Amino acid sequence: MAAPLLEKLSESLGSPEPAVRLILSVLIGYPFALVYRWFLFYQPSTVIHLFHICSGLALAAFNFGSQLYHSATCVFVQFLMLRLMGRTVTAVLSSFTFQMLYLMAGYYYTATEEYDIKWTMPHCVLTLKLIGLAFDFYDGGKDPSKLSAEQKKGALPSVPTLLEVFGFSYFYGGFLVGPQFTLRSYQRLVARELTDCPGKPPNSAIPAMKRFALGFLCLAIYAIFSPYYPDSYFLTDDYEAQPFWYRCVFILLWGKFMLYKYVSCWVIAEGVCILAGLGYNGVVDGKHQWDACANMKVWLFETTPLFGGTIASFNINTNAWAARHVFKRLRFLGNKTLSHVATLLFLTIWHGLHSGYILCFSMEFFIITVERQAQALVRDSPLLTNLANSHLYPLIYVVQQFIHWLFMGYPLVPFCLFTYDKWLKVYSSVYFCGHVFFLVVYLSLPFLRTSLVPKKERSEKKQD
Incomplete structure (x- = not known):
């Protein structure tokens, strides 16, 4: 039946x-x-x-x-x-x-x-x-x-x-x-x-329903828009025949809506944990917290212009697990970069055996490395710091957000297409633009630092 x-x-x-x-x-x-x-x-x-x-x-x-x-x-x-x-x-x-x-x-x-x-x-x-x-x-x-x-x-x-x-x-x-x-x-x-009322069921119905409503909204967005952006379209002649800008924008929109598949499930499941009481996380500033099982920071996910911000907002509990049981337990290596690489390698294998996972996580590591160096440049350069704090920031934010979501979808292509013959076809059709962009930025950063950061601050950084 x-x-x-x-x-x-x-x-x-x-x-x-x-x-x-x-x-x-x-x-x-x-x-x-x-x-x-x-x-x-x-x-x-x-x-x-x-x-x-x-x-x-x-x-x-x-x-x-x-x-x-x-x-x-x-x-x-x-x-x-x-x-x-x-x-x-x-x-x-x-x-x-x-x-x-x-x-x-x-x-x-x-x-x-x-x-x-x-x-x-x-x-x-x-x-x-x-x-x-x-x-x-x-x-x-x-x-x-x-x-x-x-x-x-x-x-x-x-x-x-x-x-x-x-x-x-x-x-x-x-x-x-x-x-x-x-x-x-x-x-x-x-x-x-795990309750805000000792000895009694927690008053968690309203927090749970809020997460359910948010998760259901994300599910509705995915159900409505994902049919227009199927994974299979990447491999069609029609996609390859489109202009370069169209192919890039398709990757951007596809990546955005595809992720709602995960967001909706995690937020709805979090509501279940909150309703049962497992989501109770004590009291902060006099308010009971229900975020112990939060796997998504949806507002941060939607608004951050940073790749690091998206990673910090996405699959939080799994990332925290990897940090606690892999990254921090590799402290004996004495090298944070090596620990970071080992952690990403573990997560790659944990996701599956396809080559697409390796490419996705290696690209993530490279992007985050470049972004951190770029952020350090902005902090150390008086000119860039003033520009970031000027009235032009809304325009900078829009451009940054476009680049962020374009190249957030870019590493997800191999993550979802799995095999090298498929993701290679897609990357070739956009001329490996993500790899080229971040490689150029990475190679340019030392020269930009030389010209934009005062000599005194550069020498202080070296001493640190």
């Missing part, structure tokens, strides 16, 4: 059935959260864990059928590693190796040349959860004085139970599309600590 209904719904929406199943699964998190608040909030932790496990498994079965055994296997193996290996480096390395190899094998055996919604999609979210769990368990055995503030918040003081690990892994608010959160946060949720 459900299958024909889903077929009709997907046809009427013009979306693939797996995509319809996914968005319905994210939306059904709201009823699940209400059931928890109304009927299970005061129940023993065992009952709450079982509810989260059963609801998460139901979502997995609805989307991926019998393939849910992949996630169940990895969760159980992770639990065994914690129990049998204890708080050791061996346990962390074993967890990292096993979970990443399992994910890589999944990518290898299910890979196609298109973006498919299959069991590996939520599994990449789960992989980070389980690796993070191993790190947090290891941190729980260290001297607290040797832990950072972030590590203290996530460190596990005791061995988690099987129900806790499965409940944490399958929690309906984060199983399919994220966000990332720690087992310690999940334990606090079950213990009724």
Whole structure:
């Protein structure tokens, strides 16, 4: 009965059935959260864990059928590693190796040349959860004085139970599309600590509905505009026949609307976490905060003219996870650039095995490097600083925003087209303009610094 209904719904929406199943699964998190608040909030932790496990498994079965055994296997193996290996480096390395190899094998055996919604999609979210769990368990055995503030918040003081690990892994608010959160946060949720009313369900309905409304608006924008900017158009003769300026503007608009696919899912899922209480983040300036599970800063995403600003506003929890468990733990290398490269390499492999991911993240690293050097030039140059603060700034902002969104869409082309024959065709059609632009800027910056920065300030910078 459900299958024909889903077929009709997907046809009427013009979306693939797996995509319809996914968005319905994210939306059904709201009823699940209400059931928890109304009927299970005061129940023993065992009952709450079982509810989260059963609801998460139901979502997995609805989307991926019998393939849910992949996630169940990895969760159980992770639990065994914690129990049998204890708080050791061996346990962390074993967890990292096993979970990443399992994910890589999944990518290898299910890979196609298109973006498919299959069991590996939520599994990449789960992989980070389980690796993070191993790190947090290891941190729980260290001297607290040797832990950072972030590590203290996530460190596990005791061995988690099987129900806790499965409940944490399958929690309906984060199983399919994220966000990332720690087992310690999940334990606090079950213990009724994540609330603005001690001992009572949180007053989070209005904050949750605000995120739902915003996410639904983003989903509507994506549904309305994305059919006009399909990935497949890049590979047509019609695209290649268009003028150069048209091809560039198409990349800009395509990149902008394509990202709403991710924005909408993350913001709607965040609303589920807020409604359940997991989004509670304490009190700041007398106001209760509900942003603990925020994966998007939508206003920053829409208004920033900086590439760094977009990255800071996008997929926040995953970036924070990578910073906490990869970048900062590579401090022993003694080189931030090397740590940054290693972190991006990890994220590249985590996303998949296609060459497009490598090109996307390497381009991101180069763009951010150039942007930081350009920002330093503006700060150090009195002329450029005055210009940036002058009445001409609105015009500068418009130009900067155009460049920002044009070259934000540019690295996303290989990210979405995957294989080199496809992204190479598109990049050739626009004459590798993104690579040329940033290479020219990068090579020009030293000469601009020589001419625009006073000699005294240049020498001070060298001494620093």
